[in-house]
Amino acid sequence: xxxxxxxxxxxxxxxxxxxxxxxxxxxxxxxxxxxxxxxxxxxxxxxxxxxxxxxxxxxxxxxxxxxxxxxxxxxxxxxxxxxxxxxxxxxxxxxxxxxxxxxxxxxxxxxx
Numbered sequence: 001x002x003x004x005x006x007x008x009x010x011x012x013x014x015x016x017x018x019x020x021x022x023x024x025x026x027x028x029x030x031x032x033x034x035x036x037x038x039x040x041x042x043x044x045x046x047x048x049x050x051x052x053x054x055x056x057x058x059x060x061x062x063x064x065x066x067x068x069x070x071x072x073x074x075x076x077x078x079x080x081x082x083x084x085x086x087x088x089x090x091x092x093x094x095x096x097x098x099x100x101x102x103x104x105x106x107x108x109x110x111x112x
Contacts (some may be wrong), residue, residue, distance in 0.1 A: 003086030007066075011076040017069055018083040024062035025090060031055050032098075062087050 007018040035051035063084060070080035 001086070003082045003089065007075070007079040007082035007086065010082070011078045015075060015079070017075050018066060018079055021062045021065055021083060021087060024058050024065070028055050028058040028062065028091075029094065059091060062091075 004018055004021070008014075008016050031051035031054040035048045039045060039048055066075065066080040066083040066087075069075045070077050075083075
């Protein structure tokens with residue numbers, strides 16, 4: 001969050017376009033959570049695979065949005081860089097939380 005605030009404040013004050021990636025932060029975990037709630041056990045089915053596909057698309061969109069905004073000169077490249085650094089830190093934290101071990105019956109971590 002610190003890098004997102006820096007992206008909005010440092011290059012040009014009061015330019016809040018980089019905060020739109022917060023929407024992707026919230027929406028990227030929802031398909032996996034919903035699929036895990038409706039899937040019995042640890043089996044893989046098309047619903048889980050589609051949820052992982054949607055999550056990957058939202059993560060990719062969170063990285064693409066600041067690049068497109070910087071290319072269109074809506075935000076500066078410095079703000080784009082700060083937003084991308086914040087994305088890497090945020091998604092690495094989410095991935096680390098998802099891969100934590102929740103017992104012996106979860107072969108790929110707790111969330112997947």
